[in-house]
Amino acid sequence: MSALTALTVAGARAGLAGRAFSARELVDAHIAAIEAERGLNAFVAETFDRARAGADAADARIAAGEARLLEGIPLAVKDLFCTRGVRSQACSKILSGFEPPYESTVTANLWAAGALMLGKTNMDEFAMGSANVTSAEGPVVNPWRREGDDKALVPGGSSGGSAAAVAARLCLGATGTDTGGSIRQPAAFCGIVGMKPTYGRCSRWGMIAFASSLDQAGPLTRTVEDAALMLQAMAGRDPKDSTSIDRPVPDYAASLTGDVRDLTIGVPAEYRMEGMPAEIEALWAEGVRWFREAGAKVVDVSLPLTRYALPTYYIVAPAEASSNLARYDGVRYGLRVDGDDPTEMYARTRAEGFGREVRRRILIGTYVLSAGYYDAYYLKAQKVRTLIARDFERAFESVDAVLTPTAPFAAFAIGEKMDDPIAMYLNDVFTVPASLAGLPAISVPAGLTGDGLPLGLHLIARPFDEPTLFRAAGVLESAAAFSQRPPAPGATP
Amino acid sequence: MSIDRDTVVRIARLSRIAMEEDALEPMAEELNGILAWVEQLGEVDTEGVEPMTGAIAATLPQRDDAAQAGTPTDDLLANAPEADDGFFVVPRVVE
Numbered sequence: 001m002s003a004l005t006a007l008t009v010a011g012a013r014a015g016l017a018g019r020a021f022s023a024r025e026l027v028d029a030h031i032a033a034i035e036a037e038r039g040l041n042a043f044v045a046e047t048f049d050r051a052r053a054g055a056d057a058a059d060a061r062i063a064a065g066e067a068r069l070l071e072g073i074p075l076a077v078k079d080l081f082c083t084r085g086v087r088s089q090a091c092s093k094i095l096s097g098f099e100p101p102y103e104s105t106v107t108a109n110l111w112a113a114g115a116l117m118l119g120k121t122n123m124d125e126f127a128m129g130s131a132n133v134t135s136a137e138g139p140v141v142n143p144w145r146r147e148g149d150d151k152a153l154v155p156g157g158s159s160g161g162s163a164a165a166v167a168a169r170l171c172l173g174a175t176g177t178d179t180g181g182s183i184r185q186p187a188a189f190c191g192i193v194g195m196k197p198t199y200g201r202c203s204r205w206g207m208i209a210f211a212s213s214l215d216q217a218g219p220l221t222r223t224v225e226d227a228a229l230m231l232q233a234m235a236g237r238d239p240k241d242s243t244s245i246d247r248p249v250p251d252y253a254a255s256l257t258g259d260v261r262d263l264t265i266g267v268p269a270e271y272r273m274e275g276m277p278a279e280i281e282a283l284w285a286e287g288v289r290w291f292r293e294a295g296a297k298v299v300d301v302s303l304p305l306t307r308y309a310l311p312t313y314y315i316v317a318p319a320e321a322s323s324n325l326a327r328y329d330g331v332r333y334g335l336r337v338d339g340d341d342p343t344e345m346y347a348r349t350r351a352e353g354f355g356r357e358v359r360r361r362i363l364i365g366t367y368v369l370s371a372g373y374y375d376a377y378y379l380k381a382q383k384v385r386t387l388i389a390r391d392f393e394r395a396f397e398s399v400d401a402v403l404t405p406t407a408p409f410a411a412f413a414i415g416e417k418m419d420d421p422i423a424m425y426l427n428d429v430f431t432v433p434a435s436l437a438g439l440p441a442i443s444v445p446a447g448l449t450g451d452g453l454p455l456g457l458h459l460i461a462r463p464f465d466e467p468t469l470f471r472a473a474g475v476l477e478s479a480a481a482f483s484q485r486p487p488a489p490g491a492t493p
Numbered sequence: 494m495s496i497d498r499d500t501v502v503r504i505a506r507l508s509r510i511a512m513e514e515d516a517l518e519p520m521a522e523e524l525n526g527i528l529a530w531v532e533q534l535g536e537v538d539t540e541g542v543e544p545m546t547g548a549i550a551a552t553l554p555q556r557d558d559a560a561q562a563g564t565p566t567d568d569l570l571a572n573a574p575e576a577d578d579g580f581f582v583v584p585r586v587v588e
Contacts, residue, residue: 101568199548213548242553311531322508329509332581333572342584347511359510363520364527366508367496377531382544384537389545421523422530438548463549 004029005169009073009226010253012172016062016072023058023072023116027051030074030118034170040141042155042165044079045087045120054116061114069233071114076165076174079120080127081107081217082206086117090208091135092125094353095334104206105238106175106217113233118171122161125355126325127182127210130427132160133414134357142190142411143168143486147452153411156186156427162220163190167486173221173230177207179214180313181407181431184443187220188406188456191445191484193473194220195227196431198463199438200245202231203238211320212243214313214435224444224473228252231466247464255467256474263472265291266301266399271430276408280455283447284405287457290479291403296472301395301402305388309433310425312388315368315381316436321358322365328353360421389437396462401472404430406443406456434460442473446480454484496524 004026007015015021031048051074058072082088082100089095107117124134131154132140142155143164155164159176163186166174176183178196187194195218202217209215219230232253237246267288272281288298330336330349337352339345354362368377395402408429417423434441440463443456457476461469498517501524505512512520566579575582 098572101564101571200551213546239554239556243547243549243551245549245551246554305537308534308537311534314527315531315534326509330574331583332569333574336574338584340584342586343509344511345584346509347506350509351511354510360520360523362508362510363501363504364524366504367500367524367528370504370507377528379544380534380539381531382546383539383542384534385545386542387537387539389548421527436545436548 002029002033005033007172008223009070009172009221009229010223012073017067023055023062024052026072027055027074027116027118030171034118037168037170040143040164040168041138042121042140042161042168042170043076043119044091044122044137044161047086047117047119051116051118058114058116068114069229070110073115073172074118075110075115076118076121076162076171077107078159078162078175078177079123080177080208081175082208083107083117083120087120088208090126091123091137092353092355092358093136093335094328094350098333100206102206105203105240106207106234109236110175110233115233121159121165121174124158124160125358126208126321127158127177127179128321128357128361129157130181130185130424131417132157132186133418134355136355139414140164141414144191144411144453145487149451151413153453154189154414156189156411158182159186159220163187163192163194166190166192166220166222173219173226175217175234176220177215177217178435179211179317180435181428183218183220184431184441184456184458185407185427187443188445188454189411191454191482191486192220192222193224193227193442193444194218195231195442196434196440197231197235197466198440200243201235201440201464201466203236203241203244205238205240209324211317212324213320214317224442224470224477225253225256227442228256228470245464250467252466252470255471257471258475258478260291260472260475261295263400263468264297264299264398265472266299266395266402268301268303268306268395268402268404270303270306271404273408273429277449279449280405280408283455283457284403287403287446287476290476294475294479299399301399303391303395303433305384305391306433308384309388309436310429312381312384313428313432313436314364314425315377316385318361318365319369319378320365322362322369325358325362385436388433392437392439392460400461400468402460404458404460406430406458410449410453410455430458439463440466440469442469444473444476444480445482446476447482448484454482496521496528
């Protein structure tokens with residue numbers, strides 16, 4: 001493994017500033033790593049020439065003393081973000097060949113901060129999935145393996161390509177998007193940090209829409225500090241997204257003081273799920289102990305409606321998806337399958353262009369929004385959502401952050417949990433509540449299962465209190481001292 | 494409330510998704526499984542509760558009603574499966 005690919009974003013910044021290596025060397029090291037690990041199927045497009053040219057420009061800026069926040073830092077971008085002139089297909093067949101004539105605000109912000117794009121990463125089709133197995137580009141392989149078992153495991157999803165790429169040291173960080181856990185759950189499965197900001201903290205403009213009231217961009221990185229640095233560049237008000245919030249973006253990295261003596265951490269009993277492995281329960285208890293040792297106060301909190309979050313999500317998200325995905329009709333871009341008339345063309349295009357899980361969710365969404373069922377399903381779910389958000393408001397009267405496991409199990413084999421959609425949906429049981437309430441949350445790698453797979457702990461904070469979230473996550477990270485790495489590059493198929 | 498074959502036909506038509514005859518029954522079964530599971534929401538008392546429409550309370554911002562640079566026609570048509578003379582080409586609608 002090249003020393004340059006083992007760096008953090010913060011370490012690479014320091015090395016570039018100190019001229020220990022050039023941005024071009026940094027980029028070339030990552031390109032070599034990606035080429036050696038194509039078997040992971042983490043990337044669906046490679047933009048190496050562009051990254052090399054950008055690196056040369058970054059080196060010139062660094063030499064001129066004009067380095068910006070992420071100058072010369074090589075990143076990967078989830079295929080859900082529109083990137084000008086580079087395929088942006090949300091890993092769906094229906095967007096075959098689509099190269100946007102515009103750039104998403106979040107990626108434009110990253111490039112304006114000097115970051116470089118190595119390529120686009122694989123993902124579940126339209127971000128609908130928790131194992132990266134619904135991608136039209138095939139599954140992503142998790143760089144981790146169970147001890148003594150060669151079976152290929154899922155990286156989680158939907159940001160599975162981004163998570164696998166960061167874990168396998170193919171990039172220093174990657175963008176993801178999180179609708180119900182799509183950043184945090186794959187981060188936990190791959191042993192890295194994944195952070196979902198408050199709804200409205202990042203612009204959604206140029207992100208291919210799944211469920212607009214839930215979708216939010218965020219970073220996947222190997223350290224909490226790196227997540228803070230990346231979010232710093234990604235966040236901010238955007239006139240092109242009316243739900244992006246006009247609030248100053250604080251210096252997130254500066255909030256990592258390591259001091260949590262003034263914080264109260266809440267532990268919700270309702271996240272104790274039946275059938276959850278004892279080692280996840282034990283890790284959670286360890287997390288409590290770490291915070292106590294660091295001087296934080298840890299108390300019980302109650303979030304009584306937790307068990308209703310997942311069914312609420314599986315009404316709200318498909319409803320919004322059925323509306324958002326109505327735009328794919330084969331007329332102006334992407335796949336077109338001809339028919340005898342326009343209606344038949346739409347129906348054939350959509351039948352062939354959307355995969356099974358996406359079709360299923362569009363049908364569910366159409367049903368719960370249709371006349372006669374709207375009140376019973378959609379309106380009911382929106383009311384329960386209000387109550388779930390109130391649960392958190394009440395909890396945050398007495399605590400500063402809530403600590404839970406990120407997912408109820410570790411990474412599983414490709415092909416498992418495929419027969420029953422609800423078994424797959426359970427991946428997000430602990431991440432969905434914060435999504436419904438729009439709250440910032442982060443997954444930090446905290447330990448290993450008995451057979452050597454990473455597990456994450458999850459923190460949730462008040463709206464726009466990312467500084468407290470990062471501060472608490474930083475302490476968790478130090479205490480956990482998670483330094484394990486997946487097998488060396490080339491060891492994977 | 495349960496979904497039968499005819500309901501799948503109806504929502505597939507509303508969704509503009511063509512479905513093979515032999516896929517209708519299995520889809521009805523899958524959708525029923527999911528709906529039976531979400532129906533546990535009926536246990537929650539939501540009397541007098543307002544539906545949530547946005548995750549974060551915020552007033553919609555306003556901007557000046559001024560013209561902004563549009564997207565060039567060539568850019569818009571660059572991804573079209575079929576285009577001609579500045580227009581998208583679609584199947585004939587009127588004979």
